[in-house]
Amino acid sequence: MISFEPKDLTVQRLHHYLLGAVGPRPIALASTLDADGNKNLAPFSFFNVFSANPPILIFSPARSGRTNTLKDTYHNVKEIPEVVINVVNFSIVERVSLASSPYPQGTSEFEKAGLTPIPSELVRPFRVKESPVQFECKVNQVVELGVEGGAGNLIICELKKMHLEESVLDADGMIDALRIDLVSRMGGDWYCRANAESLFEIKKPITTCGIGFDALPSDVLNSVVFNPEDLARLAGIETLPDETEVNEYKLLTLNELFLNNGGDAAKIEIALHTKAKELLKEHRIQEAWLTLLSFNH
Numbered sequence: 592m593i594s595f596e597p598k599d600l601t602v603q604r605l606h607h608y609l610l611g612a613v614g615p616r617p618i619a620l621a622s623t624l625d626a627d628g629n630k631n632l633a634p635f636s637f638f639n640v641f642s643a644n645p646p647i648l649i650f651s652p653a654r655s656g657r658t659n660t661l662k663d664t665y666h667n668v669k670e671i672p673e674v675v676i677n678v679v680n681f682s683i684v685e686r687v688s689l690a691s692s693p694y695p696q697g698t699s700e701f702e703k704a705g706l707t708p709i710p711s712e713l714v715r716p717f718r719v720k721e722s723p724v725q726f727e728c729k730v731n732q733v734v735e736l737g738v739e740g741g742a743g744n745l746i747i748c749e750l751k752k753m754h755l756e757e758s759v760l761d762a763d764g765m766i767d768a769l770r771i772d773l774v775s776r777m778g779g780d781w782y783c784r785a786n787a788e789s790l791f792e793i794k795k796p797i798t799t800c801g802i803g804f805d806a807l808p809s810d811v812l813n814s815v816v817f818n819p820e821d822l823a824r825l826a827g828i829e830t831l832p833d834e835t836e837v838n839e840y841k842l843l844t845l846n847e848l849f850l851n852n853g854g855d856a857a858k859i860e861i862a863l864h865t866k867a868k869e870l871l872k873e874h875r876i877q878e879a880w881l882t883l884l885s886f887n888h
Contacts, residue, residue, distance in 0.1 A: 602656045602741040610636075611778030618776055619650040620677040620687055621746075622708075622716040623667035625697070630708060630717055631663045632700035634679065634687045636776035637743060646750035648676055648726060651736075651743040659740040663696055665733075668746055672730035673714040676748065677722035681772045681784050686721075713751045723756040723771055792874070794827075801827035811883055816864035824871045825879065832881050840878070841885035860886055 597605055610616075619638035623631045637651035652662035668674055679687050683706065690704040701708045701717070708717035711727045718725040728748035736743045759771040773785045783789065804812070804826050811817065811825060832840075841849075848866065852858040863886050870879040 602739075606656055606741060607778060610776075614777040615775030615783040616777075618679040618687065618774065619648070620679050620690070620719060620722060621650060621652075621664050622675040622677060622719060623664050623673070624671050624716050625663070625667050626670040627697075629697045630699045630701055631667055632690050632704065632706065632719070633662060633664045634691050635664075638676075647731075648728060648748045648750060649745050650676065650748070651745050653743045654737075654740050656741040661744070665744050665746075668730045669733060671715060673716055674728050674730060674746065674748055675711055675714065675716045675718050676726040676728060677719040678724035678726075678771075679774055680723055681774050681786075683719075683721045684774045684782065711752075718754065723759045724766075725754040726750050727752040727754075794874075796827065799829050801829060802831070808883075810860070810886070811864075814864050816861065816868055821868055821871050824874075824876060825867075825883075828876055828880060832877065832884060837881055837884045840881040845882065845885050 595608075600608070616636040617638055619635045621633055621635060625631065633652070635650045635652055637653065639649065641647050641649050652664045654661055664674075686704040686706055690700040690706070692700075692703070694700060694703060700706075701719075707720035709720045711718050711725075714727045714729065718727070726748075728750050730746055731749050732745075732747040734745040734747065736745065755766070759766055761767040761770070768785060768790055769787055771785075775783045775785070777783055804822060807822060807826055812822065817825070845863070845866075848862055849859060852862055863882050867879040867882040870876075870882060
């Protein structure tokens with residue numbers, strides 16, 4: 592590896608490394624108003640949600656690394672401490688990119704980018720009609736992180752009202768990751784799209800504790816078949832199947848596998864590990880363990 596201290600890099604190179612490494616980053620399409628009522632719309636990928644109670648979102652319009660100038664968004668929220676954070680999905684990403692252009696102060700990016708302003712209900716800035724989720728927020732605090740080019744300014748926003756497009760909801764009224772079709776920023780000119788080809792599920796261990804790597808049998812831990820991610824899936828099980836379950840599974844499901852390998856222990860072990868790996872790909876963790884444990888039963 593190569594290593595650097597921030598002081599050894601130019602702001603531009605450090606910025607490149609940070610944005611290239613920390614991603615994908617969600618995009619806040621922030622709608623604000625200046626003191627004269629001029630509409631402003633700008634995207635920011637230094638953005639996330641940080642609390643649900645109270646509901647807090649934070650985004651950061653940083654100082655220009657080249658000119659040390661501040662964004663209109665920063666000035667606007669200092670004058671009128673309200674903002675609508677609009678979520679960006681694939682259907683509007685090109686228009687959102689256009690809205691990031693350095694238009695002169697007072698220019699409406701709504702008009703330039705072909706996006707539709709619609710009135711908010713609790714704040715003065717306008718919502719973006721085309722966005723699937725719109726957060727009306729009050730600005731609680733602005734935290735300036737520095738005065739040099741590249742310094743961020745944390746806009747700490749408290750959600751006052753949320754609007755959800757019904758087409759992105761599932762039957763239970765929850766946001767469907769496939770339907771919302773979100774996009775995010777990487778480094779340079781690169782974006783990510785959260786579609787069916789890129790999404791995958793991992794069950795969150797919120798109330799469960801897996802057995803961990805240290806409890807894996809040595810033959811599993813040292814297997815030539817499994818990679819570290821396979822082992823992590825196996826280590827996520829709370830308790831191993833008991834002997835009765837293993838013997839029943841072996842007799843009903845794995846009998847042919849044992850017969851096909853003619854009693855050769857090494858071949859059988861590899862065959863079982865290979866089958867378990869296939870089961871892991873389908874998130875059938877219990878069956879993967881039943882397969883693995885059948886080797887010694």
